[in-house]
Amino acid sequence: MLSNSSKYAIKGVLYLALNSNRDHKVMVRDIYTVVHVPEAYLAKLLQELSRHGIISSTRGPKGGFYLSEEDRKHTLLEIVQVIDGENRLNSCVMGIRNCDMDNPCVLHKLVGGNKSKFIRVLESTKILDLVDGKQGIEEFFPL
Amino acid sequence: MLSNSSKYAIKGVLYLALNSNRDHKVMVRDIYTVVHVPEAYLAKLLQELSRHGIISSTRGPKGGFYLSEEDRKHTLLEIVQVIDGENRLNSCVMGIRNCDMDNPCVLHKLVGGNKSKFIRVLESTKILDLVDGKQGIEEFFPL
DNA sequence: CATAAAAAGGATAAAAATATCTTTTAATCT
DNA sequence: AGATTAAAAGATATTTTTATCCTTTTTATG
Ligand code: FES
Ligand code: FES
Numbered sequence A, B: 001m002l003s004n005s006s007k008y009a010i011k012g013v014l015y016l017a018l019n020s021n022r023d024h025k026v027m028v029r030d031i032y033t034v035v036h037v038p039e040a041y042l043a044k045l046l047q048e049l050s051r052h053g054i055i056s057s058t059r060g061p062k063g064g065f066y067l068s069e070e071d072r073k074h075t076l077l078e079i080v081q082v083i084d085g086e087n088r089l090n091s092c093v094m095g096i097r098n099c100d101m102d103n104p105c106v107l108h109k110l111v112g113g114n115k116s117k118f119i120r121v122l123e124s125t126k127i128l129d130l131v132d133g134k135q136g137i138e139e140f141f142p143l
Numbered sequence C: 001c002a003t004a005a006a007a008a009g010g011a012t013a014a015a016a017a018t019a020t021c022t023t024t025t026a027a028t029c030t
Numbered sequence D: 001a002g003a004t005t006a007a008a009a010g011a012t013a014t015t016t017t018t019a020t021c022c023t024t025t026t027t028a029t030g
Helices: A004-019 A028-035 A039-051 A076-084 A106-124 A127-131 B004-019 B028-035 B039-051 B076-084 B106-124 B127-131
Strands: A056-058 A064-066 B056-058 B064-066
Touching: A004 A028, A004 A039, A004 A064, A004 A076, A004 A127, A028 A039, A028 A064, A039 A056, A039 A076, A076 A106, B004 B028, B004 B039, B004 B064, B004 B076, B004 B127, B028 B039, B028 B064, B039 B056, B039 B076, B076 B106
Parallel strands: none
Antiparallel strands: A056 A064, B056 B064
8 A cells, every 4th residue: 555665755754844944954864763764765765755846955065855844734645646656546455457446346345445534644644744743753653 | 555466366266256166166267367367376376375274176177266155254354364474464554663553653543543444344354245245246347 | 097177386587666886966164 | 166065866786576387286087
């Protein structure tokens, strides 16, 4: 449903939401030790998000990744769609041909409901909602 | 969440539920053309299910795969667990360490609910429930 | 008993996902 | 300007998942 890559990306963004802003950028090096995602791999994912304007980055000294106020308004779904592509979530749970959200199959009745809800959560949850009221990354979990 | 293999397996079993019984066994050859799963691959999956006692099979002429009355009482979850292993479904949605159903993380509140429900559906849906009232495989979908 | 049908099993191949390494580009700071 | 820093980009490697092929074993039937 969600690829590992998407999960990694969300973790990374979560870290950024809690530990960065325009005046305080962070390097991948700082992130990966906390969220336990392979450094180079996380870098790739964040670059991808940056390229799609979901997060921000600048190069060079004092550079790094960060979230602008605007960035924080992006939803989890946007992150997932950049990383996994549009199709992965939308396609039929059972991998049935000609069967999608608009044209649900019989099995859809069984399992599709949960999935639609799941997507709706991703769609309606902004990054800033995630960290609302949280002080630091520790409040989340051992990532 | 569900691997392709699991989906394939479910499709195959669904076919068996609708088209087989102790006195009418079917060959992989008959199944794969309908459910659109590669023949040899489907064979492997059904063999695996057979080995685990989820479905039945006999070799030789007039042999094939089939579902006994007992077989039909198995749940979708059992199929998935044979194919994907116990861990895939149970592990944390976000892939977070030390985080599972018993020890849910903060993100769990967000997305975990849907997943638990999904698992519960798989757990409570027996094969016979799936085909209850259905006449033939056509009623399901273009698999 | 011979034969053919069918699953079972083992080995291999291809593709996709995950991960790492290397080079290039841009920003900052002497 | 030159040195340094850090992301961006590109190339390569590894692992896992998916898929195929080929041989062996089992079993019903003529
Ligand atoms: S559209 Fe097929 S299961 Fe939902
Ligand atoms: S246990 Fe971590 S998200 Fe559910």
